[in-house]
Every structure is written in structure tokens, then in C-alpha cells.
Amino acid sequence: MEADKEEDYSSIPLSERAVHKVWKARLNAYEEMTKQFSRSASESDSCFKPFLSDPALYKKIVTDSNVAALEAGITSLVACLQYGGANACQRLRGTLVTPLAEKGLASVRAGTKQKTVEALLYFVELDSPDPVVDELLPILSNKLPKLVAGTAMALREIITNFGTKTVNPKAIVKVLPKLFAHTDKNVRAEATNIAVELYKWMADPLKSVLLPDLKPVQQKDLEEAFEAVKGVQPKQQRFLLSQAAAADAEPDDDSAQEDQPVDSYDLVDAVDVTSKIPSNFFENMASVKWKERKEAVDELFQLANVAKIADSDFAEITRVLGKCIVKDANVAVVMVAANCVESLAKGLRHNFAKYKPNVFTSLLERSKEKKASVIEALGNALDAVFESTTFSDVLEDILEFIKHKNPQVKEQVALFLVRCLRTVRTIPKQAEIKHVCEAATTLLADTAKPVRAAGADVLGTVMKMIGERAMTPYIDGLDDIRKTMVKESFDAATVRAKPEKAAPPVPAPASSKPSSKPTGPPRARPSASSVTKRAPSGTPPTSSSSSTSRSEPSSASHSSRLAPPGSRTSRIGTTQTSSLRKEPVPSSPRAAVTSTRAAASSTPPPRGTGRGLTGVSLPSSSSSSTSHSNNSSLLAAEKAELSELRRSREEWQSSIATLRQQVEALQGENAKLSQAVSELQLNNQQLIEDHTRDVLSVKAKETQLARTRSELNGAKTQISGLQRELENVRSANPQLTHASRDDPVKDVRQASNTPLARRKSTAHVTEEEKENGLASSRITNGSTFASARTSSAFSPISTSAAEESLSSGTTSAGDSVESWRRAAEVTSQLKARIEAMKARQIRR
Known part of the structure; x- marks a missing residue:
């Protein structure tokens, strides 16, 4: 160591x-x-x-x-x-x-x-956060609990520091139910921390996505945790390298931190609904039994009641739902059909706008129902359809149905219009506001009190949007009672609409633009040239120009006192004014502006005009009169040009309105043609099914005929075999050939005496019995009557009787006459049956 x-x-x-x-x-x-x-x-x-x-x-x-x-x-x-x-x-x-x-x-x-x-x-x-999050999410499936908890903690720190504006929370929200179902309590605790942190950024949309997948106890605990942090406004603590410059430029106040709210629609995956619809849906919807129709719309509602629906072809489905809503006599079916429309509109959102003509008018027409639950379902469906379109798209239908003869329909349509006005984010156009106010004013004169109240709500909501002053022309002619109703609705209304951004100002004509050269400070004694240059500009006087104009009279008076008598100032000014008046009038306002400017710039000031002893130029009265005339001509030209522009704008607006009407008409025709095509497709499908059934029936008949022919051929073969055997018997005993015609009993007795004939007769009778029985059974195709007749004719009893009679005739010549008579009868019966079988085969 x-x-x-x-x-x-x-x-x-x-x-x-x-x-x-x-x-x-x-x-x-x-x-x-x-x-x-x-x-x-x-x-x-x-x-x-x-x-x-x-x-x-x-x-x-x-x-x-x-x-x-x-x-x-x-x-x-x-x-x-x-x-x-x-x-x-x-x-x-x-x-x-x-x-x-x-x-x-x-x-x-x-x-x-x-x-x-x-x-x-x-x-x-x-x-970027996406690659890091994508690498961390698979680790949450690891078997080591402390690693899963640590990874969840890292994800929470990423959300805390960068926020959901930078980090896409969709993938994290999808794995949270799995973490809440983990067996380790530390993992579940970290999942709760992630959910609380996401709630700070996303608020209620997180509940609709996360809570349905959790246990009731976990839902309750999360609700309490969410309430504890409700209203907290989180701020992004760290910024991406690409966001650094923007973060430094943003102020520290709360207004700079306002972000668009997270939509739960973006957190879920789209579901393909059309592939799951039962094959007998349209058949059940056309059934005369209301229970089958109810089952069909219930199945569709279960499939469509999802947060996000994949875009597909819902034209035929919405057409059937619209027809059901407006025509079905059972209110339960109508209510579920309206719920289906609501779910489809919410799941498809803007993709549902193309199906609006199939269901919108049906929903408005069915508003005549008085049952509260049905009215609520229809209203929710109308609101969902409106969210997928724009105010301009639904206004025409609303104005049409607001004149309906049924007071219930008028009231519900007016209330729907109020909801549209309160949820729309942009103030409608002036022409649309006018149509809405006129329709609402008509409702105020209705005999039904609910309709009048709904009309007052419409006017009050519009007043909240555009202001009391702009609303004055529409309510000026109302009596005090109706004005009071509108004012009460105005006080209670809440709107989200904001005025559209103002268009950039139209640049003023060139004549009204100020001089590009900056105007210097006022001088005590301005020159005549500077006065001449400023005169035709037509700009409003500024402080500097006004001070200059105030100093000019004093200098002019001083110069007039110093100027020698007989100066040419007045004469030159008069000449200039007269020359300006004699110019031809321009043909257009723009030409007038151009010619006036050219005249003002091309006319030089006369040399020596208004010069005193000091040699300073003095302004003349003629130059001031010239400037006044130029200003008046410029103003007139500008007014003419402005009126011409306004007239052109009105023409364009009228043409745009005409084109819009044509487009709407074409869209309506397109919807009708699409409906006709769908019906033709259904008819074609029905014809194909009928043709298929006919072909199958013909093939079955042909198969049956072929089987019958084969059975006939088999019967013929059996008959020919019987005939051959009979001939063999006759050839074996030639005496039978001559004697059979006169005495069949003797013929049989002689044929039976030989040993070969006895063996053949016994085998022949047995085989003939079997074959005849089978052939007759097949020819009659299973007929009970024929089978019974065949079985009775070829029974073993009769066969045994024939054998006994034959054997008794061959063994003893001295038997009684009764035995020979029975043998003769059996033989004749066999011949009769053979002839009958031949006759039947010929008839067939």
C-alpha cells in the first residue's frame, strides 16, 4: 500500500x-x-x-x-x-x-x-431534449427499482428546468401509468412527483389524459396533490443554446412568461375508428326496429368516444347520422346519434369541417325537441361542430334557422349563436355583425318570452365584443324595456374575441409627403426661394414652420420700407399667378398633382424680386396666393383620388362577396353530388350481391340437374344389366324361349331344374332386389313415398317367397298347383316393375 x-x-x-x-x-x-x-x-x-x-x-x-x-x-x-x-x-x-x-x-x-x-x-x-428523453424512457422498463426511480427523478429535473414548452411531454405522460403500477414505492413516489411537476405546466389537460388509467386511490391522491400546487406559475430555469439570446432579451415580468396552454389533444395517439366499425352498421341503421338502430349507434359511440381520431372517410357515416337525427322517431336513438357527432367532431377537430353540411342543419332542425336531455345532446354536438369550423361557415345556416316558425328552434338557435359569439377568438366582420344584430332585433319582437330573452342575449354579447358606442345604431330604435334587457345581458356576458390586427396604413400620395430634406431651425430672415419651395408641399405646419411664418411678415414689412419705389415685386407676382391660372386642367387627380408639382419646381423666383438695400429677398403676396391655390388644387386631387380608391374597394368587396357565394353554392352542389355518388355506390353493391345470389342459385340448379342425369344413367345401366341376365337365363334353357309365351310357370320350372340356373336365379334375385331398390331410391331424390313403395315392392319377404316357390318347383314336380301359381305371379310382377321403370325413365 x-x-x-x-x-x-x-x-x-x-x-x-x-x-x-x-x-x-x-x-x-x-x-x-x-x-x-x-x-x-x-x-x-x-x-x-x-x-x-x-x-x-x-x-x-x-x-x-x-x-x-x-x-x-x-x-x-x-x-x-x-x-x-x-x-x-x-x-x-x-x-x-x-x-x-x-x-x-x-x-x-x-x-x-x-x-x-x-x-x-x-x-x-x-x-435538444428529445434525444436525451428518448434514451431515458427505455430505462424505465429496467428490472432494478433504484435505477427506474433514478431515471424518473432525472426526467422530473429535465421538466422542472426546461418546462413543457421545450420538452414534449407526450412520451413521458404515456409511461406514467406504468410507473404508477410499479411494485416499488419509491418508483411510485417519483411518478407522483413527475405528475405534479407536469400539472404545474399543463394544468387540467393532464387530468383528462392521465387519471382515467389509474386506480381510484391513486386518482384521489393525485387530485389532492394537484390542488396543493394549483395556481402555481412555473418558470423556465434553463434555456437551450438556441434560446439563450431570446431568454436574455425577455423581461423578467410574468407577462413575458405567458405560454400557450398545453392541449390534451396533442398528448394522445390517434385511433383508427373506421376499421373497427361493424360490417352491419348501415344495415342496422336502416332497420325498422328501433332497438337495432339503438345498438348500432351505441357501438359507434363506444368506438368514437376517444380523445383523438385518425382522419379517414366519414362521409357516409355522418350522412347516416344526420338522417337519423332529423328523421328518427325514437328520441333515445337521436340522443346517442348526437353524441356520436360530438365525439367525431372532437376527435377529428378541423378535419371534421368537410362533414359539417351532413349534420349541421339536421342538428338545428331537431332543436324543436322539448326533452332536456335531447336538447343538451344536440347543443353539445352543435358546439363541437362549431369548434371544427369558423364563425363565417355557420352564420348563414344560423340566420336561416333563426327565422324558423317553431319558437323552440328559434330559441335554441339563438342560444347557440350566443355560445358561438362568446367562444370565438376574433371579432366577426362588420357585415356579419350587422346581420347578427338585425336578426336579434327581430327576435326581440317575438311573442314568446324565451325567444325575446335569447335575442337580448345575442345583442348584449355583441355589445360586449364591439363596445357600447359601436352598438348604438343597432339598439337606438328599441324601447326602454328592450334596452334594459340588452344592458343586463351586456353586463353578464363574457367574450374571448379580440379585434383583428389593423391593416398597415395606406401610404399617402406622393404630393402629401413631406420634403426629404430636414427643415432647419427658423431664421429671422428666410429667403424667398425657401418660401417658394415650402409653399406647394401641402404638409401641415410644424412648430418650426409656424415660427418661420410668423417672422416673415415683419421681415417683409421691413423690406418694403427699404425697397425703392416702383419695385417690380407686385408685377412679377401678378404675372406668375396669371400664368398659373392659364395652365390646362389635368385629366386625372394624379396628373393634377404631378403637373402642380412640376409647375412649382420649374418656376424659378424672379431675379431681384423684393430685394432691399441689404440684398435680402423678400416674399411677395403673389407667392402666398400661388401657394394657397396649389394647396387647394392638391387637396381636391387627393379627395378625388381617395373617392376613386374607395369606389374601387367597394367594387372589389362586392365581387369577392359574389365569388364567395358562388364557392358556397359549388360546395353545396359538391356535397349533393357526393351524397348521390354514395347512394349509387350502395345501389351498385346491392345489385352485385343480388347477381351473386342468382349465379349461385343457377349453379346449384345445374349441379342438381347433373346429379339427376347421372342417377338416370345408372338406372339405365341397371335395367340393361337385368335384361342381359334375363337373356342369359333364356339362352341357358332354350325351352323357355318357346314356352314362356304360353306358360310362364312351366318356363320358370324348366329353367330352375338345372343346377346353374338355380345358382344364377338365387344370385340374380338378390342382386336385382338390391340394385332396383337403390336405383328407385336415387331417382326419386329421397322421396319418402317412393322409398316406401320401393321397399315394400322389393322386400325380403317377397324375394324369399319367390325363391321358395322356385326351389319348390325344381325339387319336386308333384308340388301343388298353388306353389306354381305364386311363382308365376312373382315373375309377372318383376316384369311389370321393369316396364314401369322403363316408362318412368322415358318420361324423365
């Missing part, structure tokens, strides 16, 4: 000491690295190069096995990032973030954890 203490490692190069097998050598190297980094002259200093050129070397440093050396190594990394800047961050981040977090955040030493978090914050500050 003494040898280790006395050994000097300073002679070893720094990069070799950093990976030395002795931990003290490595510790010494890390401390020296920290000193060199802190003393570096710039970010490109040579002390950084060995470590930035080989990031794997620093990976070994931040994963040192010795706890003391590990803390020193992470401290050197913090110094490297602090003084090495963005270049060091970009070179080391991809290699070091994961091993640094896994080793440093799981350490038992508080200093090591603190330095690790500081290094991670520098990785965020010098470039």
Missing part, C-alpha cells in the same frame, strides 16, 4: 491513465481532466480532442467500477460539456447517455446521482 501511495502516475499520458488498471491512477486522471477542461481557452482547445475523437474512451470513464473514481469521472464529463459546448455534446451524447444513466442514476452515492443529472441537463441544454 505504501508503494501505491508513493507511486507517481503523472508521467503516464492522460488518456492512458484514464483507463489504467489502478483506480487511483484513474481517479488522478479524472481530476486532472476536470482542471484542464475548466482552464481551457475555448471550446476548440487541444485538451478536448483526445476524448471527443474517441467517445468510447469516455464511455469507460462514466462506467468505472470504483465508486470514487466514477464520481470523479462524471464530474469531468460535466466540465467537458460545460466548457466544450455544443461540439462536445453532439460527439458524446449518442454514446454516453444510456451508459451514464444506467451507471450513475443507480449509484448509492448522492453526489454521483447529482453529477449524472447535471450531465444530462447539459446534454439537453447544448442541443
Whole structure:
């Protein structure tokens, strides 16, 4: 140990000491690295190069096995990032973030954890937070609880220092339910800390995303924790390198820290709804049974009731919902259909605007319902549809339905208009305000009290937006009672609209621009040339010009006293005035301005005009009259040009309004055509299904016919076999050929006497019985009656009787006549059956 203490490692190069097998050598190297980094002259200093050129070397440093050396190594990394800047961050981040977090955040030493978090914050500050967060999130699935808790703590520090404006909280919010379900209490505690920190920045949108996935006990605890920090306004403590200049320029007051609120819509993933809709949805929606329609809209509502919906083709679905809302007689189905529209509009947001014509007028028309729950569902659906569009898009339909003959519809449409005016963020155009006020004034004269109250609310809300003075023309003709109603609504109304930004001022004509040369201080004795130059400018007098004009009369009087009699000042002024009056009148205001300026600049002052003993030029009365005439002509020209511009603007506005109406008409036609196309597609699909069914039916018939033909051929084959066997029997006993016609009993007796005939007859009868029974069963296609008849005809009893009669005829010639008679009857029956089978085959 003494040898280790006395050994000097300073002679070893720094990069070799950093990976030395002795931990003290490595510790010494890390401390020296920290000193060199802190003393570096710039970010490109040579002390950084060995470590930035080989990031794997620093990976070994931040994963040192010795706890003391590990803390020193992470401290050197913090110094490297602090003084090495963005270049060091970009070179080391991809290699070091994961091993640094896994080793440093799981350490038992508080200093090591603190330095690790500081290094991670520098990785965020010098470039971007997304790569660091993406590297840390997979570590939350590690099996080591203390590493998961440390990583959660690091994420909380990143949010605390940089805020949700810089760090996207979507990925962090998604993993919070998993942390709350962890078995380790320290991990759950860190998850609570992250949720509270996010609530400071995001407020209520976090609740709607996070709380539904937690247990009731955890929800209650989080609600209490959120209440404790409610109203806290967090501030960003550290800024990215790209934000540093902006952060220095911002003031320290709270107004500079105002950010746009975080929307929960941006924190969730879109869900594909169209792929999950049941195949029989449209069939059930067209059913005559209200329960089937109710089941269909219930299934759709369960699918669409999500925070964010992926954009797809909802044209046919919204068309069916709109038709259901306006025509369905069951209010329960209507209410759920309205809830479906609300969910689709909230989930699609601005993507739902193209489906607005399919449902909006249906919702307004159905507002005649008196049941409170249905009215509430319709109102929520209208509000959601309005959020996806603009005020101008819905105003036309509102103004149309506000004239409805049903007082209930008028009241609900007016209340919807009030909600639109209170939530819109920009004050509507002047023409739209005029239409709204005129419609609301009409409602004030309605016979129904709720309608009058709704009209007063509309006027009061508009007054809150544009002010009492601008509202005077619209309420000036109302009586005192109605004015009082409007004033009460005005006091209670709250609006969010702000006036549109004023357009940049139109530049004044060239004649009204002041002279580019700065006007100097007033002189006691201005020259005549300066007076001539300032006269036609047409600018309002400033303080300097007014003082100059006040000093001019005194100098003029002084010069007139010094001037010799018979001076030419008055005559020259008269000549100039008359020459100006004789000029032709310009054809346009702009030409008048140009000609006047040219005349003023091209007419030089007469030499020697108004010169006294001192040789100072004196102003003449003619020059002042000339300036007055020029000013009047300039003003007239400007007024003419202004009126012409106003007229052009009105023409453009009228043409724009016409084009807008044409566009709206084309959009309506497009919606109708889309609806017609959808109906044609449905009809085409139905025709295809009918054709498919017909084809299948024809194929079934053909299959049945082919099977029947094959059975017929089999029966024919069996008949021919029977005939051949009969011929064989006759050929075996020639005596049967001649005697069979006269005495069939004798024919059978003689044929049966031979041994071969006895064997054949027995086999033939059995086989014939089986084949005839099967053939008759197949030909009749399973007919019960035919099967019964066949089985009775070819029963084993009759066969055995025939065999007994034949055998008895062959064994004993002296049997009774009754036995031969039975044998003859069996033979005749067999022949009759064969003939009957042939006849049936011929008929078929």
C-alpha cells in the first residue's frame, strides 16, 4: 500500500491513465481532466480532442467500477460539456447517455446521482431534449427499482428546468401509468412527483389524459396533490443554446412568461375508428326496429368516444347520422346519434369541417325537441361542430334557422349563436355583425318570452365584443324595456374575441409627403426661394414652420420700407399667378398633382424680386396666393383620388362577396353530388350481391340437374344389366324361349331344374332386389313415398317367397298347383316393375 501511495502516475499520458488498471491512477486522471477542461481557452482547445475523437474512451470513464473514481469521472464529463459546448455534446451524447444513466442514476452515492443529472441537463441544454428523453424512457422498463426511480427523478429535473414548452411531454405522460403500477414505492413516489411537476405546466389537460388509467386511490391522491400546487406559475430555469439570446432579451415580468396552454389533444395517439366499425352498421341503421338502430349507434359511440381520431372517410357515416337525427322517431336513438357527432367532431377537430353540411342543419332542425336531455345532446354536438369550423361557415345556416316558425328552434338557435359569439377568438366582420344584430332585433319582437330573452342575449354579447358606442345604431330604435334587457345581458356576458390586427396604413400620395430634406431651425430672415419651395408641399405646419411664418411678415414689412419705389415685386407676382391660372386642367387627380408639382419646381423666383438695400429677398403676396391655390388644387386631387380608391374597394368587396357565394353554392352542389355518388355506390353493391345470389342459385340448379342425369344413367345401366341376365337365363334353357309365351310357370320350372340356373336365379334375385331398390331410391331424390313403395315392392319377404316357390318347383314336380301359381305371379310382377321403370325413365 505504501508503494501505491508513493507511486507517481503523472508521467503516464492522460488518456492512458484514464483507463489504467489502478483506480487511483484513474481517479488522478479524472481530476486532472476536470482542471484542464475548466482552464481551457475555448471550446476548440487541444485538451478536448483526445476524448471527443474517441467517445468510447469516455464511455469507460462514466462506467468505472470504483465508486470514487466514477464520481470523479462524471464530474469531468460535466466540465467537458460545460466548457466544450455544443461540439462536445453532439460527439458524446449518442454514446454516453444510456451508459451514464444506467451507471450513475443507480449509484448509492448522492453526489454521483447529482453529477449524472447535471450531465444530462447539459446534454439537453447544448442541443435538444428529445434525444436525451428518448434514451431515458427505455430505462424505465429496467428490472432494478433504484435505477427506474433514478431515471424518473432525472426526467422530473429535465421538466422542472426546461418546462413543457421545450420538452414534449407526450412520451413521458404515456409511461406514467406504468410507473404508477410499479411494485416499488419509491418508483411510485417519483411518478407522483413527475405528475405534479407536469400539472404545474399543463394544468387540467393532464387530468383528462392521465387519471382515467389509474386506480381510484391513486386518482384521489393525485387530485389532492394537484390542488396543493394549483395556481402555481412555473418558470423556465434553463434555456437551450438556441434560446439563450431570446431568454436574455425577455423581461423578467410574468407577462413575458405567458405560454400557450398545453392541449390534451396533442398528448394522445390517434385511433383508427373506421376499421373497427361493424360490417352491419348501415344495415342496422336502416332497420325498422328501433332497438337495432339503438345498438348500432351505441357501438359507434363506444368506438368514437376517444380523445383523438385518425382522419379517414366519414362521409357516409355522418350522412347516416344526420338522417337519423332529423328523421328518427325514437328520441333515445337521436340522443346517442348526437353524441356520436360530438365525439367525431372532437376527435377529428378541423378535419371534421368537410362533414359539417351532413349534420349541421339536421342538428338545428331537431332543436324543436322539448326533452332536456335531447336538447343538451344536440347543443353539445352543435358546439363541437362549431369548434371544427369558423364563425363565417355557420352564420348563414344560423340566420336561416333563426327565422324558423317553431319558437323552440328559434330559441335554441339563438342560444347557440350566443355560445358561438362568446367562444370565438376574433371579432366577426362588420357585415356579419350587422346581420347578427338585425336578426336579434327581430327576435326581440317575438311573442314568446324565451325567444325575446335569447335575442337580448345575442345583442348584449355583441355589445360586449364591439363596445357600447359601436352598438348604438343597432339598439337606438328599441324601447326602454328592450334596452334594459340588452344592458343586463351586456353586463353578464363574457367574450374571448379580440379585434383583428389593423391593416398597415395606406401610404399617402406622393404630393402629401413631406420634403426629404430636414427643415432647419427658423431664421429671422428666410429667403424667398425657401418660401417658394415650402409653399406647394401641402404638409401641415410644424412648430418650426409656424415660427418661420410668423417672422416673415415683419421681415417683409421691413423690406418694403427699404425697397425703392416702383419695385417690380407686385408685377412679377401678378404675372406668375396669371400664368398659373392659364395652365390646362389635368385629366386625372394624379396628373393634377404631378403637373402642380412640376409647375412649382420649374418656376424659378424672379431675379431681384423684393430685394432691399441689404440684398435680402423678400416674399411677395403673389407667392402666398400661388401657394394657397396649389394647396387647394392638391387637396381636391387627393379627395378625388381617395373617392376613386374607395369606389374601387367597394367594387372589389362586392365581387369577392359574389365569388364567395358562388364557392358556397359549388360546395353545396359538391356535397349533393357526393351524397348521390354514395347512394349509387350502395345501389351498385346491392345489385352485385343480388347477381351473386342468382349465379349461385343457377349453379346449384345445374349441379342438381347433373346429379339427376347421372342417377338416370345408372338406372339405365341397371335395367340393361337385368335384361342381359334375363337373356342369359333364356339362352341357358332354350325351352323357355318357346314356352314362356304360353306358360310362364312351366318356363320358370324348366329353367330352375338345372343346377346353374338355380345358382344364377338365387344370385340374380338378390342382386336385382338390391340394385332396383337403390336405383328407385336415387331417382326419386329421397322421396319418402317412393322409398316406401320401393321397399315394400322389393322386400325380403317377397324375394324369399319367390325363391321358395322356385326351389319348390325344381325339387319336386308333384308340388301343388298353388306353389306354381305364386311363382308365376312373382315373375309377372318383376316384369311389370321393369316396364314401369322403363316408362318412368322415358318420361324423365
